[in-house]
Amino acid sequence: MEKKQSEENKVKQNLEQLAKLQVILSEIDSIQQLRGDLPLEIERLEKALEMLIEDVTKKSNEMDQNNANFNENNAIIEKNKSTIEVWEKKLKSAKDNSEYRTLTDNIEFLNLDINDKEKKNDELLENLQNIKDTIAEKKIEETTIKEDLQSKKEKLDNIIKETEKKELELSKKAEAIQTKMAKEKELLNTFFKIRNKIFNHKAIVALQPNEVCGGCFNKIPPQIQVEILQNKKIIYCEHCGCMITTKEAFN
Numbered sequence: 001m002e003k004k005q006s007e008e009n010k011v012k013q014n015l016e017q018l019a020k021l022q023v024i025l026s027e028i029d030s031i032q033q034l035r036g037d038l039p040l041e042i043e044r045l046e047k048a049l050e051m052l053i054e055d056v057t058k059k060s061n062e063m064d065q066n067n068a069n070f071n072e073n074n075a076i077i078e079k080n081k082s083t084i085e086v087w088e089k090k091l092k093s094a095k096d097n098s099e100y101r102t103l104t105d106n107i108e109f110l111n112l113d114i115n116d117k118e119k120k121n122d123e124l125l126e127n128l129q130n131i132k133d134t135i136a137e138k139k140i141e142e143t144t145i146k147e148d149l150q151s152k153k154e155k156l157d158n159i160i161k162e163t164e165k166k167e168l169e170l171s172k173k174a175e176a177i178q179t180k181m182a183k184e185k186e187l188l189n190t191f192f193k194i195r196n197k198i199f200n201h202k203a204i205v206a207l208q209p210n211e212v213c214g215g216c217f218n219k220i221p222p223q224i225q226v227e228i229l230q231n232k233k234i235i236y237c238e239h240c241g242c243m244i245t246t247k248e249a250f251n
């Protein structure tokens, strides 16, 4: 009899502790709700910025390669031109037709090569402009993202600054209750499982004066109400699954 009594007492105490824990956790929830989507938004923007910077680096490398090819072609063109100049001089003093033919063939070959390289350089110039345009666009995008990121970070920082002390206090209180309830591991696990599953994260609620569950506001059958008021065992709402206890447990 005595043992049963102490068991029942323990249930009551546990319910009171869980109610206390729930009140604290709900306060932490509302603090975190103030932050809204900001942490996620910041993460998304940081990723976008990282990708953008990567893109700009790739484009800059492409531009360097483009410029190197252009310069290389120019050097060949210049070299060809001076070779042609030399050969044109030689042409005037060609000893025979054969030498003349060889020289004109060589000059023609070099001229074709010059044409080819000039055409390639035109393409490179056009490409260079495209790359520059792309980089400019990406830089504008980068600035926009950076500004957005900055303002969202400031907003979040302000919210955190205003609430972090309070949140820390609450977290410590919540931890203290959990430490106190260390022997009730299973009950705590159930509590947190319900908390994670339920939409308002309230794992334990009070029976309302109008005989409804404080979580889902569905009517509680009279027999269950009696059991809740007795505090002898843990009662779960048959509609939403949360624990239901007395209003007094929350005091």
Ligand SMILES: [Zn+2]
Pocket: 213, 214, 215, 216, 217, 218, 237, 238, 239, 240, 241, 242
């Ligand atoms: Zn309910």
